Amino acid sequence: MTSTLKENDGGVKDLYGEDNATEDQLITPWHFSVASGSTLLRDPRYNKGLAFTEIERDAHYLRGLLPPAVYNQDLQEKRVMHNLRQYEVPLHRYTALMDLQVAIKVFLTPEFPYLQERNERLFYKLLIDNVEELLPVVYTPTVGEACQKYGSIYKRPQGLYISLKEKGKILEVLKNWPEKTVQVIVVTDGERILGLGDLGCQGMGIPVGKLSLYTALGGVRPSSCLPITIDVGTNNEKLLNDEFYIGLKQKRATGKEYEELLEEFMSAVKKNYGEKVLVQFEDFANHNAFTLLEKYSSSHLVFNDDIQGTASVVLAGVIASLKLIGGTLADHTFLFLGAGEAGTGIAELIALEISKRTKAPVEETRKKIWLVDSKGLIVSSRLESLQHFKKPWAHEHEPVKTLVDAVKAIKPTVLIGTSGVGKTFTKDVVEAMASFNEKPLIFALSNPTSQSECTAEEAYTWSKGRAIFASGSPFDPVEYEGKVFVPGQGNNAYIFPGLGLGLIMSGAIRVRDEMLLAASEALAAQVSEENYDKGLIYPPFTNIRKISASIAANVAAKAYELGLASHLPRPKDLLKYAESCMYSPGYRSYR
Numbered sequence: 001m002t003s004t005l006k007e008n009d010g011g012v013k014d015l016y017g018e019d020n021a022t023e024d025q026l027i028t029p030w031h032f033s034v035a036s037g038s039t040l041l042r043d044p045r046y047n048k049g050l051a052f053t054e055i056e057r058d059a060h061y062l063r064g065l066l067p068p069a070v071y072n073q074d075l076q077e078k079r080v081m082h083n084l085r086q087y088e089v090p091l092h093r094y095t096a097l098m099d100l101q102v103a104i105k106v107f108l109t110p111e112f113p114y115l116q117e118r119n120e121r122l123f124y125k126l127l128i129d130n131v132e133e134l135l136p137v138v139y140t141p142t143v144g145e146a147c148q149k150y151g152s153i154y155k156r157p158q159g160l161y162i163s164l165k166e167k168g169k170i171l172e173v174l175k176n177w178p179e180k181t182v183q184v185i186v187v188t189d190g191e192r193i194l195g196l197g198d199l200g201c202q203g204m205g206i207p208v209g210k211l212s213l214y215t216a217l218g219g220v221r222p223s224s225c226l227p228i229t230i231d232v233g234t235n236n237e238k239l240l241n242d243e244f245y246i247g248l249k250q251k252r253a254t255g256k257e258y259e260e261l262l263e264e265f266m267s268a269v270k271k272n273y274g275e276k277v278l279v280q281f282e283d284f285a286n287h288n289a290f291t292l293l294e295k296y297s298s299s300h301l302v303f304n305d306d307i308q309g310t311a312s313v314v315l316a317g318v319i320a321s322l323k324l325i326g327g328t329l330a331d332h333t334f335l336f337l338g339a340g341e342a343g344t345g346i347a348e349l350i351a352l353e354i355s356k357r358t359k360a361p362v363e364e365t366r367k368k369i370w371l372v373d374s375k376g377l378i379v380s381s382r383l384e385s386l387q388h389f390k391k392p393w394a395h396e397h398e399p400v401k402t403l404v405d406a407v408k409a410i411k412p413t414v415l416i417g418t419s420g421v422g423k424t425f426t427k428d429v430v431e432a433m434a435s436f437n438e439k440p441l442i443f444a445l446s447n448p449t450s451q452s453e454c455t456a457e458e459a460y461t462w463s464k465g466r467a468i469f470a471s472g473s474p475f476d477p478v479e480y481e482g483k484v485f486v487p488g489q490g491n492n493a494y495i496f497p498g499l500g501l502g503l504i505m506s507g508a509i510r511v512r513d514e515m516l517l518a519a520s521e522a523l524a525a526q527v528s529e530e531n532y533d534k535g536l537i538y539p540p541f542t543n544i545r546k547i548s549a550s551i552a553a554n555v556a557a558k559a560y561e562l563g564l565a566s567h568l569p570r571p572k573d574l575l576k577y578a579e580s581c582m583y584s585p586g587y588r589s590y591r
């Protein structure tokens, strides 16, 4: 029983067609033929469930395999949303959504329930049409809980696992992945998952979540996205003693052993997918994140979301906020709590943007930016003992031990929390900010919600309704003295999908800071007068596809300008081109 799927998104031929098969492939035990009947229903990439039309049911041997009703995609969406809303526990919504997403045909087995609902296009349609409701489910904060419990909720591999056991064979492992046209890899080693610490192999939830946003928010085709977790062990005792832990039960490999595995991985990626595959490093610990980015940014298309993506989204928020708090970027003074990836990444991008705007050297513009780490204010007397990424921020000042004293001494106009430690913007700190700022700008960026430096309610209450507030994890609007305040979500989810699309569509071969600045400027430009009137410094996520297209266009323009784009000639209208490249999840007709 076979039939032909005539319309496809380009992936059909690779998976089902015989056109590309070599003699070797023909004698391997697995041979893909054209899907029909129950095989088609079991394939989430092509399954439409009850939305198969009468004609398709005849043409593809589906008669009797489905109940008689024919739904359209909107009705399916309505039904799934109705069902999802019955779950009160966010993690249950997460697992239900993941069941829908299942996208890798070779891993499917017939015993999974709700066969007709595992439907990739429906999953993305749901996410796109209900982005504000579902983002906190497939992404921060629920994805954090999912990673913590990944061993128990695990049902199927959603990405590629590369562990120390695969050393020497990584290229072969990459070849096991069923999709051949990979354009974006999000990779983690699980050592610093959000602000939750070392979750080892269970960090897989993060690349999976990030890549579902690449598709839903940035329009990158699902088949082009590859989530990878590198497992070099974990130092998390709880996981090491957990019988359901899915990773290697050993302490983390470090030093040469770690570097060699990463080196093998990076060269295998380039060998298998070429120079234009984007590798997004995600949730690595500080001690590896900076080194990896530095090492591979001159030879690969790499980008660290926690250093660069977060930086770009915060810079956009700061640029937009100038409309509300006044002054130029150079007029402001910035104080950070946290001097790791996000803190130093944001600080540097702000310094670069001020330098670009004022023509002052970046060594000068950095002086408007102060960082506090676990030992207090970073000052020049600490220079010797500082890790290399903190050194540029060691300015002349007497030592200051606590955040509240640093706030009082530096008198920042902008306070940014990136330490991964919750509840550190105390009442004292917020009140101090509000005592010398008419409108203190406060970013509580640590994730998930439990690690946020303060809640939206605390920021508004303690500043008596004067703070402009944004956080990494979502908070509901807050009512204070009869007025409703809507917090912004300064999460890198605004940036990486559009940035990635811009890099892919231009065929960029390297990521440069100028591209991050271009992304920030594009995002800031999307904040409307109507948003400003509500005190918002980010546009709503409901517009994210449009926002991503405009970020992509700006990033691609920069890639062409810098001579780093390989897709020539340059399309004239990059915005239109970006929009035309975006995957859309409406069903295709199979006739």
Ligand SMILES: O=C([O-])CC(=O)C(=O)O
Residues within 6 Å of the ligand: 140, 193, 194, 195, 283, 305, 306, 446, 447, 472, 491, 492
């Ligand atoms: O995943 C998020 O929500 C933002 C992020 O990159 C992190 O907190 O590490």
Ligand SMILES: [Mg+2]
Residues within 6 Å of the ligand: 194, 282, 283, 305, 306
């Ligand atoms: Mg991250």
